[in-house]
Amino acid sequence: xxxxxxxxxxxxxxxxxxxxxxxxxxxxxxxxxxxxxxxxxxxxxxxxxxxxxxxxxxxxxxxxxxxxxxxxxxxxxxxxxxxxxxxxxxxxxxxxxxxxxxxxxxxxxxxxxxxxxxxxxxxxxxxxxxxxxxxxxxxxxxxxxxxxxxxxxxxxxxxxxxxxxxxxxxxxxxxxxxxxxxxxxxxxxxxxxxxxxxxxxxxxxxxxxxxxxxxxxxxxxxx
Numbered sequence: 001x002x003x004x005x006x007x008x009x010x011x012x013x014x015x016x017x018x019x020x021x022x023x024x025x026x027x028x029x030x031x032x033x034x035x036x037x038x039x040x041x042x043x044x045x046x047x048x049x050x051x052x053x054x055x056x057x058x059x060x061x062x063x064x065x066x067x068x069x070x071x072x073x074x075x076x077x078x079x080x081x082x083x084x085x086x087x088x089x090x091x092x093x094x095x096x097x098x099x100x101x102x103x104x105x106x107x108x109x110x111x112x113x114x115x116x117x118x119x120x121x122x123x124x125x126x127x128x129x130x131x132x133x134x135x136x137x138x139x140x141x142x143x144x145x146x147x148x149x150x151x152x153x154x155x156x157x158x159x160x161x162x163x164x165x166x167x168x169x170x171x172x173x174x175x176x177x178x179x180x181x182x183x184x185x186x187x188x189x190x191x192x193x194x195x196x197x198x199x200x201x202x203x204x205x206x207x208x209x210x211x212x213x214x215x216x217x218x219x220x221x222x223x
Contacts, residue, residue, distance in 0.1 A: 001024055001025045001059065002023040002029075003022040004046075004056070006055040006056075007020070008052060008055055009053065011044075016207060027183060028173075028174075028197055029184065029201070030186045030187075030198035030202065032191070032203050033205050039155075047153060048067060048071075059072060060150045060151070070099075074152075075144030075146075075152045077155065079156045083136060089124050093114055094111055094146070095146070111124070117142075117175075117176065118138045118172065120135065133162075137169060141173075149182060152182045152185075153184075153186075154187065157186070158193060159189070186198070
């Protein structure tokens with residue numbers, strides 16, 4: 001479960017005021033809205049990368065407003081992926097497990113499990129240079145899921161991919177959701193993406209979040 005309660009978030013001269021919404025446990029929610037409205041700012045606040053000026057963030061029934069990013073059990077895939085250039089794919093997937101001091105035997109089993117789920121077993125010994133966009137996205141997703149987070153946040157994860165790769169990633173993301181049940185909040189500008197993936201669609205516009213109802217006009221709001 002992800003819940004924002006009257007959250008005010010400041011980012012330089014920009015601020016979001018009194019933002020509230022709730023995503024139920026196991027839901028795949030997509031957050032849309034015009035450029036510059038603060039969608040990424042919301043993800044950063046949920047992660048703990050931005051502190052709230054007021055309000056609360058509740059994850060899985062726990063108030064995490066004052067906790068550090070590491071204490072929030074969140075898997076996060078930022079738009080630029082931020083993969084480690086000197087590490088192999090296996091090491092990328094092991095990273096969060098190493099930090100949490102997971103035993104090596106469990107690390108190995110978890111990496112193999114993720115690699116099979118994401119279709120990247122053949123990449124485990126490779127470094128990041130030379131991977132395709134779709135392969136890189138799968139690695140970033142695997143790293144975010146490695147420690148079995150309570151919540152998964154995705155910031156426009158498919159925006160740089162070609163059409164056929166995007167369609168394959170739609171199928172992969174739905175399969176990951178079905179297999180893991182992780183509560184997911186996914187930011188996108190693509191209505192097609194939202195329709196393919198979302199259990200619920202949220203729209204951020206003019207400092208307010210509303211839910212897009214079924215059958216509502218799906219004209220793209222990409223600017």
